[in-house]
Amino acid sequence: MTPLPDILLRPIVETALREDLGRAGDLTTDFIVPSDAVLRAAMNARQQGIVAGMDLARLAFTLFDPSVSFSALKQDGEAVHPGDCLVRVEGPARSLLSSERTALNLLSHLSGIASETNKLVNAVSDFKAHICDTRKTTPGLRLAEKYAVRAGGGLNHRFGLDDAVLIKDNHIAVAGGILPALERVHKNAGHLVKIEIEVDTLAQLDQILALQETLPVDAVLLDNMPAPLLEQAVGKVGGLFLVEASGGITLQNVKSIAATGVDLISVGWITHSAPTLDIGLDIG
Amino acid sequence: MTPLPDILLRPIVETALREDLGRAGDLTTDFIVPSDAVLRAAMNARQQGIVAGMDLARLAFTLFDPSVSFSALKQDGEAVHPGDCLVRVEGPARSLLSSERTALNLLSHLSGIASETNKLVNAVSDFKAHICDTRKTTPGLRLAEKYAVRAGGGLNHRFGLDDAVLIKDNHIAVAGGILPALERVHKNAGHLVKIEIEVDTLAQLDQILALQETLPVDAVLLDNMPAPLLEQAVGKVGGLFLVEASGGITLQNVKSIAATGVDLISVGWITHSAPTLDIGLDIG
Amino acid sequence: MTPLPDILLRPIVETALREDLGRAGDLTTDFIVPSDAVLRAAMNARQQGIVAGMDLARLAFTLFDPSVSFSALKQDGEAVHPGDCLVRVEGPARSLLSSERTALNLLSHLSGIASETNKLVNAVSDFKAHICDTRKTTPGLRLAEKYAVRAGGGLNHRFGLDDAVLIKDNHIAVAGGILPALERVHKNAGHLVKIEIEVDTLAQLDQILALQETLPVDAVLLDNMPAPLLEQAVGKVGGLFLVEASGGITLQNVKSIAATGVDLISVGWITHSAPTLDIGLDIG
Amino acid sequence: MTPLPDILLRPIVETALREDLGRAGDLTTDFIVPSDAVLRAAMNARQQGIVAGMDLARLAFTLFDPSVSFSALKQDGEAVHPGDCLVRVEGPARSLLSSERTALNLLSHLSGIASETNKLVNAVSDFKAHICDTRKTTPGLRLAEKYAVRAGGGLNHRFGLDDAVLIKDNHIAVAGGILPALERVHKNAGHLVKIEIEVDTLAQLDQILALQETLPVDAVLLDNMPAPLLEQAVGKVGGLFLVEASGGITLQNVKSIAATGVDLISVGWITHSAPTLDIGLDIG
Amino acid sequence: MTPLPDILLRPIVETALREDLGRAGDLTTDFIVPSDAVLRAAMNARQQGIVAGMDLARLAFTLFDPSVSFSALKQDGEAVHPGDCLVRVEGPARSLLSSERTALNLLSHLSGIASETNKLVNAVSDFKAHICDTRKTTPGLRLAEKYAVRAGGGLNHRFGLDDAVLIKDNHIAVAGGILPALERVHKNAGHLVKIEIEVDTLAQLDQILALQETLPVDAVLLDNMPAPLLEQAVGKVGGLFLVEASGGITLQNVKSIAATGVDLISVGWITHSAPTLDIGLDIG
Amino acid sequence: MTPLPDILLRPIVETALREDLGRAGDLTTDFIVPSDAVLRAAMNARQQGIVAGMDLARLAFTLFDPSVSFSALKQDGEAVHPGDCLVRVEGPARSLLSSERTALNLLSHLSGIASETNKLVNAVSDFKAHICDTRKTTPGLRLAEKYAVRAGGGLNHRFGLDDAVLIKDNHIAVAGGILPALERVHKNAGHLVKIEIEVDTLAQLDQILALQETLPVDAVLLDNMPAPLLEQAVGKVGGLFLVEASGGITLQNVKSIAATGVDLISVGWITHSAPTLDIGLDIG
Secondary structure, eight states, X not given: OOOOOHHHHHHHHHHHHHHHHTXXXXXXXXXXXXXXXXXXXXXXXXXXXXXXXXXXXXXXXXXXXXXXXXXXXXXXXXXXXXXXXXXXXXXEHHHHHXXXXXXXXXXHXXXXXXXXXXHHHHXXXXXXXXEEOOSOOOTTOHHHHHHHHHXXXXXXXXXXXXXXXXXXXXXXXXXXXXXXXXXXXXXXOOTTBOEEEEEOSHHHHHHHHHTTTTSOOSEEEEEXXXXXXXXXXXXXXXXXXXXXXXXXXXXXXXXXXXXXXXXXXEOSHHHHSXXXXXXXXXXX | OOOOOHHHHHHHHHHHHHHHHTTTOOHHHHHHSOTTOEEEEEEEESSOEXXXXXXXXXXXXXXXXXXXXXXXXXXXXXXXXXXXXXXXXXXXXXXXXXXXXXXXXXXXHHHHHHHHHHHHHHHTTTSSOEEEOOSOOOTTOHHHHHHHHHHTTOBOOOSSTTSSEEEOHHHHHHHTSHHHHHHHHHHHOOTTBOEEEEEOSHHHHHHHHHTTTTSOOSEEXXXXXXXXXHHHHHHHHXXXXXXXXXXXXXXXXXXXXXXXXXXXXXXSHHHHSOOOOOEEEEEO | OOOXXXXXXXXXXXXXXXXXXXXXXXXXXXXXXXXXXXXXEEEEESSOEEOOOHHHHHHHXXXXXXXXXXXXXXXXTOEEOTTOEEEEEEEEHHHHHHHHHHHHHHHXXXXXXXXXXXXXXXXXXXXXOEXXXXXXXXXXXXXXXXXXXXXXXXXXXXSSTTSSEEEOHHHHHHHTSHHHHHHHHHHHOOXXXXXXXXXXXXXXXXXXXXXXXXXXXXXXXXXXOOHHHHHHHHHHHTTSSEEEEESSOOTTTHHHHHTTTOSEEEXXXXXXXXXXXXXXXXXX | OOOOOHHHHHHHHHHHHHHHHTTTOOHHHHHHXXXXXXXXXXXXXXXXXXXXXXXHHHHHHHHHOTTOEEEESSOTTOEEXXXXXXXXXXXXXXXXXXXXXXXXXXXXXXXXXXXXXXXXHHHTTTSSOEEEOOSOOOTTOHHHHHHHHHHTTOBXXXXXXXXXXXXXXXXXXXXXXXXXXXXXXXXXXXXXXXXXEEEOSHXXXXXXXXXXXXXXXXXXXXXXXXXXXXXXXXXXXXXXXXEEEESSOOTTTXXXXXXXXXXXXXXXXXXXXXXXXXXXEEEO | XXXXXXXXXXXXXXXXXXXXXXXXXXXXXXXXXXXXXXXEEEEEESSOEEOOOHHHHHHHHHHHOTTOEEEESSOTTOEEOTTOEEEEEEEEHHHHHHHHHHHHHHHXXXXXXXXXXXXXXXXXXXXXXXXXXXXXXXXXXXXXXXXXXXXXXXXOOOSSTTSSEEEOHHHHXXXXXXXXXXXXXXXXXXXXXXXXXXXXXXXXHHHHHHHTTTSOOSEEXXXXXXXXXXXXXXXXXXXXXXXXXXXXXXXXXXXXXXXTTOSEEEOSHHHHSOOOOOEEEEEO | OOOOOHHHHHHHHHHHHHHHHTTTOOHHHHHHSOTTOEEEEEEEESSOEEOOOHHHHHHHHHHHOTTOEEEESSOTTOEEOTTOEEEEEEEEHHHHHHHXXXXXXXXXXXXXXXXHHHHHHHHTTTSSOEEEOOSOOOTTOHHHHHHHHHHTTOBOOOSSTTSSEEEOHHHHHHHTSHHHHHHHHHHHOOTTBOEEEEEOSHHHHHHXXXXXXXXXXXXXXXXSOOHHHHHHHXXXXXXXXXXXXXXSOOTTTHHHHHTTTOSEEEOSXXXXXXXXXXXXXXXX
């Protein structure tokens, strides 16, 4: 998969390093470790999962000290098992010890997201449904977290409020209905802006289908609908536009959701609540 | 509990708003919602837990639009139950709809941390042990996440590499033993810097105890020790310095760890892997 | 039209004020103007055009001095004629004189873009074609310049490399043809990402049309095609997707381009080469 | 000519790259172009003019990817003709395609300014008059645009409000006349601060000449004066200080203005309204 | 005297507050002081001197907490004596106690500079000589420190390398003499750029005087010259341009330097080595 | 001694370079010095003292121009005498001349602090007392100034309000006494936070000693106490915790203060009022 350019990642890593180093740097290491001590270390998986964030880990070590050599043995998107070596680093002992936590925090956070995403992706592999993310991301890390979703095999939903239209229930309520909402959107949206609309009932879906000639949408978001209703909805739509299911998705129920024939299943918790993937640094 | 000053929180919220608004702002809302529409909304808990991050939520709304009124009905550190209203906001509909996700992301992330922390705190309430955090935090959010730990009733471990000495196994290895490590630290550390040292065996602990007259420590970190060993260690130390247990702590085993008499139990996953607390915004 | 939120505009205005004030502020005004002198002034159009950038002008005055009162008499998107008053400001004379140039620079730059856009929009008003912009914007000002295009009645093309796919000739060349290019895009793109492809010959267009069932596009970009060819292309497409004309558009030829039936006409110079709209500040 | 140091240019280019890459980078290139594809390309002039901004173009490519090699075949200030190659770049295809637009936007914007400046400079080459710029620059780009003016053969007027005194009509009005204005300036200005004053009538000029012994100025700005009046003014001043003409300068009338004997002719539109110089990137 | 605009001061104060508050804010105050406690306090001079930096002090309190009321009883440039009250503040006790050190650090640093400057200014009050500063300022604080020099009655020398030409011995050496150095400067400098040149011997001064018709300078800098030589130099120059003395100036010898008739006496230590003015905060 | 990581120093140096270069760079050098001229220069001590800030000086040269070679002949913390060469630099003449002032400002400022600190350190070398700093630092430079204190042989007191508790008279007053103040601190402080308390009378000291079993402190700060009282206090404390003397310390009286047996002597003026160490740049 395509890495994000360093120029987008650097501010994240600089902030992370500076918040850890504070105003005096690494007291313990500076007091104890001789300046000429050299170290080799490996970042090893202690848990099964999918790697993401190798570039962030590399930047954590090399922005702290450009003389550190960083060799990636795995790539973002690759599966790892307990004991697998992801990275070998070598350089001044002080530099490795002072930047390892930042590297690990970044790598294990993104790998956690990739791993959870991938479990869902695998669970629905018999179906056409894609797993995708939401805007429920950790503040400041959206671009990295959405990258991790891609590493896990998922697709990205909107990156922000500005790159597609997603008409939600509140918008419909304020607008006074689906018709005026769609009219206003079509009057204003640029030609590269896709339009998706949230649907809570099949009656609403019928309304949207009836407008498809004049006020077409690219996708509907079926929020919190049980599988049987989803299946009915998919049937009604008949491939005219994409159908996204959302809300209450778990590793247990995702397969049954996918079996309804929906095109997309969006899941908030893969970014906002994924536990980190356990990765450790071992000397030697 | 004491809130963090806005001047520390503002950069976090500005970054979060800008990454969501992108280069064109909230397309959907701007297309659909009239500029003079006014809205009232409530942020309601959909899950039981502890609130944290009210100031971040307030800043999300008011940095976007200072005319939004934000009334907190709960305080950081307070328990909430499903249905409880945390916040009432009122203002231009566009402003509320464009900033709600940022507010919710921040509030539910920190409340998730406070809630997980609090479960552990409650589990050990019969013992003197305090729950505390680690440096395994989400990059860019450390000060906010450590605040959330306090909101959940926990204590904070080091804020960074610069505000205490924590001698780990790798430091001891590079230094060539506990004695030279402690000697170097005592030679260099300022008088307000506390010293903690990681201990993997009781033999190491004996060594530290033997040096306590000349090279005292403030605490030892017993990493991944089973409860019986912890108990022995606590007995050996006899209150001479603090004893911290770490590694593999779960909601299931934390009580038995606390029962060993340790002073502190540090837990990485309360910051790096806490699921968010489910909080939603309801119009009206 | 919907204004951009201040939180996106503030960094632009702060940078502009600081680059003008330098390290010592406004020497002339500070030396000459008494601190208690109060002034009223008007920003008046000296040329016919369309206004854009009122919020930037407001921020220039009020970020410099919050006590300045700023009253907008025109709105972004509104037409003005020589002599029309756009804004009335009142406040400390020093503040007005020190911030007026920044306000004027911003307002006249964006109004220039809106005005040029609007001339094109008017020229094609008998046709369905929309005028839209490109990524040829002034570095650092893209979001403001694209806003100005909207103020002038235009639509926005991509805001950046990340919010839609636009397959250009070089991409096709590197990919080894239209087919592999479209295959790779369809394999990777999220469901909210629209796909546009550049077409240099009618033969290429035929190829794309033949793939429309399996590898559909949302739009084609016909680069530098003369009107008769454009017309042929529009006929071939038959409304299956949008047709965008680009390259060499002038105020003189735009109507004949629109008459070919294209949906979109994109023009680089409305952002990269629009002369400013002449707006001046008059005291009193 | 002397280039600006990279440390002043880097923030401009980083902002430009980030606003184009957004939160997901270059979707099209990332989807289509293999990571190991290598490309050679040339930046070629498609129009006659003067080059400026080579360092900004270099930084656009190399801040995105330090492995890109950038060879400048022309220097800032040099004339180019259609077909002339300005730059050869070589490196990873993805890197070149993702950063070319930023490089072109910067280079063509500054070259446009240099080219327009140069036309005026050439038009007055038979006279002693210098062409100079104003503070009417594009917000955020002043230092680069003023550099481009130098590349075109022009001189720079004030860089900001803080590096010289320029007493304008409003200052004179608020001060209550030329005498008190000059008195206050002379009382306050440091010894390295030059003093220029705007003059609207020959009577005002006489006043200034009468004060030259006690309250000298370094230059007068004759705003919007017709050529015959300018000539009279030049005669009156007799070389005692510099005479600057300003307002309504065009390529058509600039020679007649220069013929009046003025020392400086300042022109706002060379920075605020110069069309870009057409430069393109060609593969191979 | 004219204050600097807040928009230039705010970044300095925000940096100062954040470096003091770190990642957890004011532990002591937060632990001890009740959130509803209110305090009144005064900033009192404990030493005689000149005040500078009132706006920075105000921003320290009010950026931390906008509800703090700040009343200035003295103005920048005013003399104070031990016991004089400079400022009264009132507000939440926590806010006052957490921001007082930042306010005091800024105010006492700038007042120290103003006070030392003022001693020199008073010492030369019988002569026409002005005291001025240099570029030997504390990194990051130049604009504030130069403001403090003005508050002390001094004039400002260059604000940076870009706002005047100062030809030093090394430039002359590299250029191959005074003549080529002045030629190159005159060929390149804009009309608002003043020219000063360093002179180490009277022979050099003669050379400059001989060139004054064709390559005039605005000032000469006589570096480390004893008073008799200075006097000779002043005589030679005869008012043709300004004469600046520099190097080795003390409070003891400044009067004798001024008595030589020089126009300017520049002193590095008023910015780089001025002790702070002792100002304290007293409760009540 | 251990250097601070570049990632913490770079923002300081970038700010310093940019405030000196302004919007046009080094006019004098750019006008006069040929672009291919190469220079060697040395930074030489002109005064006796202790060096600090070599990394900042290195960054000043190399952030301006990475091709400059910088060779340190002395290390931070080392003593220098008049004429000693600290650094040799070699590279483009323009680069050296444009960045030397920034390098010298940083190096001489920090070396001044190290040198003053060292004088105090030497004065008390017969006693166990350590010299330490305070929070009275120059805004924006705290981490660098505290580093310089270490280079001079001193210890660091708190880096900010967040890394230790220091209970001052105002806190005690607001809390209503020493007992409630200590109770609140002990209830809230994390286990790595040391506690120090200010003591103005021996009676207060007795109170603290009486509470030492239940509410222990790590140190007391005896503010402005004469030596005899300090001696009594030291006797009372008997090594139970550290004793810090503060207030009115001079090079003259510091030995007598140390002779009282205190552990720490904190001095504000080593950071807020240290004169710079005289260091110059000599060509060749």
